Amino acid sequence: MNPRPPIALTIAGSDPSGGAGIQGDLKTFSALGTYGTAVLTSLTAQSTQGVTGVHVVPADFVRAQLDTLVDDVAVDAAKIGMLASAATIETVLAFLDKRSDAVPVVVLDPVMVSTAGSRLLAEDAVEPMRQLLPYVSLITPNVPEAAVLLDADPAEDLDTMRAQAIALRELGAARVLVKGGHLGGDAHATDLWLDDAGEQLLTGPRVATVNTHGTGCALSSAIAALAPRTGSLLEATRQAKTWLTGTLRAADALHIGHGPGPVHHCHDIWKDENDWKDSDR
Numbered sequence: 001m002n003p004r005p006p007i008a009l010t011i012a013g014s015d016p017s018g019g020a021g022i023q024g025d026l027k028t029f030s031a032l033g034t035y036g037t038a039v040l041t042s043l044t045a046q047s048t049q050g051v052t053g054v055h056v057v058p059a060d061f062v063r064a065q066l067d068t069l070v071d072d073v074a075v076d077a078a079k080i081g082m083l084a085s086a087a088t089i090e091t092v093l094a095f096l097d098k099r100s101d102a103v104p105v106v107v108l109d110p111v112m113v114s115t116a117g118s119r120l121l122a123e124d125a126v127e128p129m130r131q132l133l134p135y136v137s138l139i140t141p142n143v144p145e146a147a148v149l150l151d152a153d154p155a156e157d158l159d160t161m162r163a164q165a166i167a168l169r170e171l172g173a174a175r176v177l178v179k180g181g182h183l184g185g186d187a188h189a190t191d192l193w194l195d196d197a198g199e200q201l202l203t204g205p206r207v208a209t210v211n212t213h214g215t216g217c218a219l220s221s222a223i224a225a226l227a228p229r230t231g232s233l234l235e236a237t238r239q240a241k242t243w244l245t246g247t248l249r250a251a252d253a254l255h256i257g258h259g260p261g262p263v264h265h266c267h268d269i270w271k272d273e274n275d276w277k278d279s280d281r
């Protein structure tokens, strides 16, 4: 009999367009051979053209979903995405504090604003988000999110990303990945990793596409999917970024919706990796 696949959990919001949130995360888990489970924090009315509404799940019902799930299912790793409200963040923090044994690895994508500019996190939830940092294994802010958490200006270069990663560690985050997708500019998309052992620059080719909806969600859920297999969050992040670059390359073939389309989660890393690795499309 084959051993069971790893089990990953996403704690996030729903995106009906299927590019980001719970839907994107579950596709990512499946694409990477990991069994997916999900706890919903919120519903969005969302398409590739933007978000027209947010409906927040009551915090006590988020807790009920979490407790009911982990009482039964042995989760190997979790990814946290859209938390929407201060009350939900406080609830997830209390759960992680009490049940740390139930979720051995936690990747936090501190989702705040959608690509089109809609708020996905209440203004009064930034301070509770800071309080959550000591409870997670890895935080993966993009450049604007790192700036909000630190009440600073968004980084425009690697030196500032480095300084902000150090400051996020000082707030209690064990490992930090500051994602450089928003920096733009050159032929590469470079993220900065920082942990106890020091800094690593994770660089991939920058794909020329407008179809980037759900990239941050796909990266954090891919890290959670791969961490149980690799046994190392840094190695999981390297492999997740390689897979993500493939999903961006494959995105133009999807043609979903009329706005910036989603990444193609079904990209097969195991089959296609070497097809594009050294090319410079």
Ligand SMILES: Nc1ncnc2c1ncn2[C@@H]1O[C@H](COP(=O)(O)OP(=O)(O)O)[C@@H](O)[C@H]1O
Residues within 6 Å of the ligand: 141, 142, 143, 179, 180, 181, 182, 189, 190, 191, 204, 205, 206, 207, 208, 209, 212, 214, 215, 216, 217, 219, 241, 244, 245, 248
């Ligand atoms: N056009 C692109 N080509 C390749 N990688 C990209 C591109 N845009 C973003 N990335 C990568 O996707 C991941 C998500 O990045 P980013 O856009 O910064 O975050 P978010 O989606 O949360 O706003 C990072 O690993 C980043 O380097």
Ligand SMILES: Cc1ncc(COP(=O)(O)OP(=O)(O)O)c(N)n1
Residues within 6 Å of the ligand: 012, 013, 014, 015, 020, 021, 022, 044, 046, 081, 082, 111, 113, 114, 115, 116, 120, 212, 213, 214, 215, 216, 217, 218
């Ligand atoms: C329900 C939901 N969660 C998260 C996001 C943000 O997704 P992300 O992958 O960070 O990136 P964008 O596609 O918004 O750039 C979302 N839109 N919806």
